[in-house]
Amino acid sequence: MPYRWLPSPSPNEAELRLWPHESLPPRGYAAFLLATFTLATIPLYTVLGTVLLWGLLPFLLLALGGLWYALDRNHRDCQLLEVLRLTPETVSLTRHNPNGPDQNWACNAYWTRPHLHADGGPVPNYVTLTGCGREVEIGAFLSEDERMALFQDLSRQLPPARR
Structure with missing residues (x-):
């Protein structure tokens, strides 16, 4: 309880x-972000060395940044x-x-x-x-x-x- x-x-x-x-401890927080980053970069391996990589990379980084912000904000709000x-x-x-x-x-x-x-x-x-x-x-x-x-x-x- x-x-x-x-x-x-x-x-x-x-x-x-x-x-x-708070269901996500600090180690789980880091592991989740690392796993998400790893899985999100798998499709980018097929476009390595092309101009398309630079078109997709900002969206991937923006999505990961948004996820990091949301998890961090949730952690701060749980400090009640x-x-x-x-x-x-x-x-x-x-x-x-x-x-x-x-x-x-x-x-x-x-x-x-x-x-x-x-x-x-x-x-x-x-x-x-x-x-x-x-x-x-x-x-x-x-x-x-x-x-x-x-x-x-x-x-x-x-x-x-x-x-």
């Missing part, structure tokens, strides 16, 4: 870290991190965005409630936290099953008197 409850120094406190799943801290007094959520300022939300723990929106959200099984007059999303980048498990974990972490 791309989220984990961290051990806390106190039994009444908890910290949850959530991050997007959400940190949820639960204490007896407060619940705080911090979202560390890859290309922007951090977003923070805090509320009195007594009034904080998790909600599961099975329908009507931007994604199925959309999980939000409500409190202090605001509703904030948590883990929208997780898969549908992972959001269900997250909701169940949050429901267990917040005592029934708070919900």
Whole structure:
């Protein structure tokens, strides 16, 4: 699961870290680009030494550059991190965005409630936290099953008197 409850120094406190799943590790990234380059150059071997090679080569390099840019952009966008801290007094959520300022939300723990929106959200099984007059999303980048498990974990972490 791309989220984990961290051990806390106190039994009444908890910290949850959530991050997007990244299916292509750095070695796989390099191997994929090398394999794509190798397979894309195979048709060029038949036109070596001709003017046609110079007509096709820029398009091959442009396609590889576009692929590299898309994979690199995806990697940068996956550098997102959400940190949820639960204490007896407060619940705080911090979202560390890859290309922007951090977003923070805090509320009195007594009034904080998790909600599961099975329908009507931007994604199925959309999980939000409500409190202090605001509703904030948590883990929208997780898969549908992972959001269900997250909701169940949050429901267990917040005592029934708070919900």
